[in-house]
Amino acid sequence: MIENEELAFKDSLIHKINPCIRILLAVLLSFWVALSTDFKFISGCFVLAFVFVFLASITPNDIFKRLKPLFVFLLMIWILLPLTFEGDMVFTVFSFDISRQGIEYCAMITIKSITIILFFMSFVATMTIGVMGHAMQKLNVPQKFVFLLLMTYRYIFVIGEEYQKLFRAAKIRGFVSKTNIHSYKTYAYLAGMLFVRASMRAKRVHQAMICRGFNGQFHTIDKFSLDKLSIIFFIIVLLFMTIYQWLIVKVLIF
Amino acid sequence: MHISEGVLSGQIMAAGGVLAIAGTAIGLKNIDYDKIVNIAILSSAFFVASLIHVNIGPSSVHLILNGIVGILLGWAAFPAILVALLLQVVFFQYGGLTPLGVNTVIMAVPAIFVYYVFSPFIWKSYKITFTASFFAGAFSVFFSAILLGSALYLTEKNFLEVTILILGAHLPVIIIEGIITGFCVTFFKKVYPEILPNLQKLE
Incomplete structure (x- = not known):
């Protein structure tokens, strides 16, 4: 993708x-x-x-x-x-x-x-985007923005897989995309489910990060x-x- | 909806850049570290969802969804959209580095407008929810197309015909975005209302 x-x-x-x-x-x-x-x-x-x-x-x-x-x-x-x-x-x-x-x-x-x-x-x-984020941080781009960039990048692939799963499930149930309300409704629910799953995943990720002592500081291994x-x-x-x-x-x- | 590299004039790029930085600063100020993970992962979801193509007749269009971004994120839509556009530049070379500010404003200003105007209606009856979100989705794309057209027109007066063509080409997209946003927000309300803003109004 x-x-x-x-x-x-x-x-x-x-x-x-x-x-x-x-x-x-x-x-x-x-x-x-x-x-x-x-x-x-x-x-x-x-x-x-x-x-x-x-x-x-x-x-x-x-x-x-x-x-x-x-x-x-x-x-x-x-x-x-x-x-x-x-x-x-x-x-x-x-x-x-x-x-x-x-x-x-x-x-x-x-x-x-x-x-x-x-x-x-x-x-x-x-x-790599990881290096880019680190370099941006060194160039005084706000830390929150860099965090957002790296985190968004990291989860695009995860959410992308999630979408493939949802779409496969729809296809197995006989969904064929056409120009009608039913197709649009299906896509709306697909996108909606994607956001719901993203939001629930975010909760779990956040809890896991807190457990590991996250305090807003983003460390990197690229030197x-x-x-x-x-x-x-x-x-x-x-x-x-x-x-x-x-x-x-x-x-x-x- | 992007403006490509090398099209805009210096003044427009500067204006777009300043507005985008201001909006992003306000957006970042509103995000604390408790919310940032949620916003980042929702941004990834928007990135993925905007790659979905839906059919219209023999052709297909991809979703834009800046209406839903606005409703769900409010002012945080500004940094979220900037991040998404930056990643699109890096991944696909869509848009570009120099028009990044203008492209961010084109997408984010309608999102924030929609947040203020339409999200108060979300907690009314389902019919009103659907109607309000339909208009939120349709209007945000319409507003974006107008902003895009103005940026082009202000750069070069001869872009007028191109601008009108762009607006015309977006008419079906406006309607489809409306329908998708309508169904999507109703879906949130039924399935996972915590994701929507102003939950306290429900009680």
Whole structure:
């Protein structure tokens, strides 16, 4: 049902970088690209993103698998926007006007979104959620939020199994999903039962945690420290981005 | 219902980010460590339930359920939805990191609205419960679609047609969410009323 953390268990340069630094870089670079409107700058970042993916030793197969939902969205945009965008007409298809601005806008969104997702994939998808939670805690994200994230993540698989069980039970009793009130009612009761079981399980889990001395502190077995390699990597990437942007703005004004 | 990476303008992302942080802060303040396990496991249930696909004609849609999230969790819906969306980014690359704030606001604000407006009617007769929860489910999706449309429209005026298309495409979803939420809340009331808020009003 859910992708596992296969990318997290590889060995590469990116995997050696401190997780806090990786999260920081992912956030910084993503917003940097998202806020830019310069086509040349974004195209450069697009190439850079592929360099990072390569450094993280992610295979093309993994990239394609993870970009699939994005491609569906991009396809929709490419069909809709050139038709509905106002601007200079380029050509006409079946009496629909295709505008140049629409096509430019689509191209911009396509490159931006792929770039940001590749950044995310190479920096964040290469760590387990457990490590991510710990790194977030070190980056001063509120402890309660981190707790919520890790706990939710932990129980998604348990509740997922619970759902499979309920759905199997419905199927064995001859349930076939159709477009009618009976189907919707069945799904509503399925979802409802899922929440009821989740709530009852939460009670038991909470009691078990209290018995083991839970006091709100979340301990972790992942240990990592800020090493030289991470700091150097962080500085090099940021310097590169700054110089690159400066070059594009100041020098390469064609 | 997500906005993808690379679409929104800086101002909209900033506004969404600030609102999402404020809402999450209020939500976290309302959660104490006695309730946090319950909220976390319910969030996992919402995550799983939102992967359920129901048929409409030859096609199918997945459930959103932010109406039920609102009714069950109140202000805690904000952090719960943020966590769910963040996990969706990590697992499936749905939505994204930069529009995360806006996407959270799109889902969570209607949830909280529904909590205040519709949950007082839960403890009336079953007919009223069903009707109120139907509207809670339908309205929360409708409100989310409106917020999503506004975020797109404020980014780029040329998105107007796309916005109208999105609203139109969500009409059947709105009705299905209403029906599912109606049945689901009635089910809670019959089977496990402790899960619903304001239990004292029952007595």
